[in-house]
Amino acid sequence: MAFLTLTNIQKSFGLVQVVHNFNMGIEKGEFVSFLGPSGCGKTTILRMIAGFETPSGGSVVINGKDQGALKPNQRNIGMVFQAYALFPNMNVHDNVAFGLKVAGASKTDIDIRVKQMLGLIKLEHLADRFPYQLSGGQQQRVALARALAVKPQVLLLDEPLSALDAKIRISLREEIRQIQQQLGITTVFVTHDQEEALSISDRIVVMNAGRADQIGTPFEIYNTPATRFVASFVGTLNIIEGKVADPATGAVTIGGQRIALKEPIAGLKGGDSISLALRPEAASIAEGSKGDTSLPGEVVSTSFLGSVIRTKLRVGDDVISFDMFNDPGITPPVAGENVSLRFAAKDLLVIRE
Amino acid sequence: MKAQRLGAWIAIAIGASYFIIPLLGTLEFSLRMRRGAYSFDAYESVFADLQFRETFGYSMLMAVLTIAFGMLLVVPTAYWVRLRLPQVRPIVEFVTLLPLVIPAIVIVFGYLRLYNSSSILPLTGSTSGTNALLMFSYMTLSLPYMYRAVDTAMRAIDVRTLTEAAESLGAKWPTILFRCIFPNVMSGVLSGAFITFAIVMGEFTMAALLNRPAFGPYLQLVGANKAYEPSALAVIAFAITWLSMGLIQLVSRFQKSASPKA
Amino acid sequence: MTTTTATAPLINKRAVIDWLGIAPFAIFALMFLIVPTLYLVTGAFLTPEGTFTFKNLADLFTPTILSAYWISIRVSVASSLGGALIGFFLAWAIVLGGVPNWIRSGLLTFSGVASNFAGVPLAFAFLSTLGRTGLVTVFLRDWFGFNLYGTGFNLLSFFGLTITYMYFQIPLMVLILTPALDGLKKEWREAAEILGASTWQYWRMVALPILWPSLLGTTLLLFANAFGAIATAYALTGSSLNIVPILLYAQIRGDVLHNPNLGYALALGMIVITGISNILYIWLRMRAERWQK
Numbered sequence: 001m002a003f004l005t006l007t008n009i010q011k012s013f014g015l016v017q018v019v020h021n022f023n024m025g026i027e028k029g030e031f032v033s034f035l036g037p038s039g040c041g042k043t044t045i046l047r048m049i050a051g052f053e054t055p056s057g058g059s060v061v062i063n064g065k066d067q068g069a070l071k072p073n074q075r076n077i078g079m080v081f082q083a084y085a086l087f088p089n090m091n092v093h094d095n096v097a098f099g100l101k102v103a104g105a106s107k108t109d110i111d112i113r114v115k116q117m118l119g120l121i122k123l124e125h126l127a128d129r130f131p132y133q134l135s136g137g138q139q140q141r142v143a144l145a146r147a148l149a150v151k152p153q154v155l156l157l158d159e160p161l162s163a164l165d166a167k168i169r170i171s172l173r174e175e176i177r178q179i180q181q182q183l184g185i186t187t188v189f190v191t192h193d194q195e196e197a198l199s200i201s202d203r204i205v206v207m208n209a210g211r212a213d214q215i216g217t218p219f220e221i222y223n224t225p226a227t228r229f230v231a232s233f234v235g236t237l238n239i240i241e242g243k244v245a246d247p248a249t250g251a252v253t254i255g256g257q258r259i260a261l262k263e264p265i266a267g268l269k270g271g272d273s274i275s276l277a278l279r280p281e282a283a284s285i286a287e288g289s290k291g292d293t294s295l296p297g298e299v300v301s302t303s304f305l306g307s308v309i310r311t312k313l314r315v316g317d318d319v320i321s322f323d324m325f326n327d328p329g330i331t332p333p334v335a336g337e338n339v340s341l342r343f344a345a346k347d348l349l350v351i352r353e
Numbered sequence: 354m355k356a357q358r359l360g361a362w363i364a365i366a367i368g369a370s371y372f373i374i375p376l377l378g379t380l381e382f383s384l385r386m387r388r389g390a391y392s393f394d395a396y397e398s399v400f401a402d403l404q405f406r407e408t409f410g411y412s413m414l415m416a417v418l419t420i421a422f423g424m425l426l427v428v429p430t431a432y433w434v435r436l437r438l439p440q441v442r443p444i445v446e447f448v449t450l451l452p453l454v455i456p457a458i459v460i461v462f463g464y465l466r467l468y469n470s471s472s473i474l475p476l477t478g479s480t481s482g483t484n485a486l487l488m489f490s491y492m493t494l495s496l497p498y499m500y501r502a503v504d505t506a507m508r509a510i511d512v513r514t515l516t517e518a519a520e521s522l523g524a525k526w527p528t529i530l531f532r533c534i535f536p537n538v539m540s541g542v543l544s545g546a547f548i549t550f551a552i553v554m555g556e557f558t559m560a561a562l563l564n565r566p567a568f569g570p571y572l573q574l575v576g577a578n579k580a581y582e583p584s585a586l587a588v589i590a591f592a593i594t595w596l597s598m599g600l601i602q603l604v605s606r607f608q609k610s611a612s613p614k615a
Numbered sequence: 616m617t618t619t620t621a622t623a624p625l626i627n628k629r630a631v632i633d634w635l636g637i638a639p640f641a642i643f644a645l646m647f648l649i650v651p652t653l654y655l656v657t658g659a660f661l662t663p664e665g666t667f668t669f670k671n672l673a674d675l676f677t678p679t680i681l682s683a684y685w686i687s688i689r690v691s692v693a694s695s696l697g698g699a700l701i702g703f704f705l706a707w708a709i710v711l712g713g714v715p716n717w718i719r720s721g722l723l724t725f726s727g728v729a730s731n732f733a734g735v736p737l738a739f740a741f742l743s744t745l746g747r748t749g750l751v752t753v754f755l756r757d758w759f760g761f762n763l764y765g766t767g768f769n770l771l772s773f774f775g776l777t778i779t780y781m782y783f784q785i786p787l788m789v790l791i792l793t794p795a796l797d798g799l800k801k802e803w804r805e806a807a808e809i810l811g812a813s814t815w816q817y818w819r820m821v822a823l824p825i826l827w828p829s830l831l832g833t834t835l836l837l838f839a840n841a842f843g844a845i846a847t848a849y850a851l852t853g854s855s856l857n858i859v860p861i862l863l864y865a866q867i868r869g870d871v872l873h874n875p876n877l878g879y880a881l882a883l884g885m886i887v888i889t890g891i892s893n894i895l896y897i898w899l900r901m902r903a904e905r906w907q908k
């Protein structure tokens with residue numbers, strides 16, 4: 001059995017069900033991210049693990065022990081909040097010491113542990129400062145030290161980076177990951193930022209409207225999104241709409257052109273709409289680029305988005321939008337130009353709605 | 354969680370009964386004048402009293418004058434301090450809070466000594482002089498509330514930008530002040546006005562010691578000499594306070610809906 | 616403030632106009648607030664003939680005046696502590712007690728009214744309620760055979776005055792403390808809880824230390840508020856209760872102390888007491904705001 005097991009978790013607020021039948025096992029030392037837009041239920045699951053919300057159904061088991069009857073202050077869980085939530089009346093030392101103090105640890109033990117924790121987040125020199133004298137990044141590191149000081153069995157991070165500047169966000173997430181691996185602590189991280197989730201997680205849960213659309217490693221989530229929602233929320237994948245021509249052979253039509261996929265299509269019949277994903281790096285409009293398939297079309301518009309160039313292309317009666325990687329060597333297409341989109345049919349990925 | 358909610362309800366219940374019972378008591382008492390039956394006799398007696406009408410009218414007039422002159426003093430000052438003299442703001446704010454620190458009875462004591470009939474400015478020597486002094490004393494009493502109300506309203510509208518816009522269109526100072534600033538801080542002015550009204554209508558110390566026929570001393574006089582009329586008057590006074598505060602709520606709510614947050 | 620205008624000929628014209636702009640306010644404040652007060656303060660240190668003396672202040676330490684100050688302070692302390700305590704629980708109930716929203720807005724609106732409902736009418740209200748023929752007195756007598764006045768209770772006493780003053784003290788506390796309680800972030804409580812703290816530990820180690828300046832400061836404000844109040848007490852007790860404002864009132868009307876300058880000293884004593892509590896209030900408020908960021 002996994003270290004942290006969530007079984008058939010449900011949660012309703014009044015008539016609104018925000019979490020539907022959620023199941024997952026998290027291994028000891030694993031870093032799992034819950035990723036999704038706001039209101040998808042990810043924070044609610046985190047708060048049910050912490051004990052701030054009571055599940056309407058299902059169970060939370062940590063290290064073999066059912067947490068249902070335990071209050072938050074009996075669960076030995078560490079938590080870091082989005083809005084820092086440091087105690088404003090205490091300095092950094094006392095904030096980190098709080099959990100140890102309420103547990104009744106001796107003063108010498110507290111001092112040793114606090115020193116160790118401040119060393120971990122490299123803020124020993126700020127022990128006497130008050131929260132209002134610290135930057136947001138410093139405050140959040142102190143909050144992390146405070147959560148870890150009590151040696152929790154699980155660490156919960158509730159969008160801890162959302163309130164910070166872009167640069168601090170990246171450096172702090174690397175720091176969090178490094179500390180997590182150093183301590184080997186089981187961690188659940190909630191975020192709406194896919195880049196954040198992809199960069200520090202062992203596994204990602206993509207949440208959509210109270211359900212897990214996909215659970216997998218960052219590699220799986222990015223490269224083989226299970227649903228259209230996952231593909232659009234996580235990736236920069238191009239979604240191309242087509243119609244099923246022959247499910248048995250895996251033939252589809254895109255913009256009136258017949259293309260053979262690498263495998264048969266299950267669950268759909270001829271004439272159904274189908275969404276296909278194509279990674280940007282697998283497609284090109286450059287002359288002479290490789291690929292067994294080519295879709296001729298007319299450029300409707302292009303927009304420059306930094307790392308990618310987004311082009312809308314009219315193919316037959318459909319307009320498909322696709323991103324290609326920016327490269328100083330390429331000539332961006334202009335509206336009205338006739339081009340061909342080339343790719344290998346085997347790179348097309350069928351995604352569920 | 355349950356115990357907490359129960360505790361909250363108990364606190365509310367105790368608080369509410371402490372607040373409501375005296376009001377009920379007053380109302381009940383004011384209806385008891387006729388033996389054996391509830392009646393409005395006490396109210397009739399109050400309204401029939403010539404002195405009631407005179408003192409009530411006098412205090413109303415005083416309230417109106419206090420509000421008018423108070424606003425003429427407070428609005429330009431608050432405006433000027435925001436616009437040109439931000440460095441004296443702490444001092445001005447401190448001075449406006451002084452009437453909360455110095456008890457009213459002390460202030461009026463000072464007036465009586467400073468402006469007596471043998472001083473250089475013998476305000477208390479004549480009726481009109483004493484009336485003026487009473488009005489000034491009311492302005493002093495209401496200063497903390499008026500200044501705060503107006504200043505808060507000014508903070509909300511960014512007077513500097515408004516003034517510069519008016520100036521760039523060629524407006525002169527009086528136009529700016531009366532056509533641009535006053536209307537825009539109207540909610541503050543009105544809040545300040547209503548609270549001033551409530552204060553002046555019930556004020557006792559100043560008027561009693563300056564010997565003016567105001568509503569407050571009249572209330573005290575009735576209280577010392579009659580049985581049921583005081584309760585009727587307390588109900589009336591409470592209604593006046595409710596009305597003033599209710600109007601403040603209304604005005605501030607109106608202001609909130611009129612200026613959506615950017 | 617106005618002195619700058621006169622003594623600074625080198626300052627340019629614009630600066631002069633700037634300072635002239637607040638001249639009306641400065642003159643008003645001087646004439647009707649500052650000079651009258653200073654007049655009394657200096658008068659407290661002068662003999663009727665105008666020579667410097669500490670005798671007036673020394674004379675404050677006579678039994679009548681001392682007992683007046685003592686009763687005043689007791690009433691003010693009792694009504695401010697009582698008001699603060701009950702006001703705190705009411706504010707707590709509407710902010711954190713999970714009661715419906717209409718109760719919250721109802722109580723706040725009522726507090727706005729009641730905190731301004733002081734003076735003579737308030738005395739009438741309590742006379743009609745707890746006086747010898749008041750509603751509650753009669754109700755207790757007729758329904759429970761309980762004679763309130765038989766227990767030694769008297770509205771025209773220290774206890775009666777304290778209960779009456781609390782009618783405007785409690786609402787004032789509610790009005791000032793509600794925003795402070797609103798400022799307690801939910802995350803502080805949750806952070807304390809998840810770190811293992813009990814509700815009591817959270818209140819003792821986090822919430823009360825944060826609220827402490829607001830609580831103490833507001834209590835001081837209530838104290839000053841009660842200490843300077845006269846109308847309610849005068850209408851309630853006439854001159855039978857010997858509190859400082861009533862003594863000063865009698866002195867102003869008829870020089871009952873037979874020394875006008877002793878009256879100034881009496882006034883100075885009031886200013887000092889309300890002044891100290893207000894300065895402490897402002898100082899504590901600034902401390903409290905530091906955490907509100």
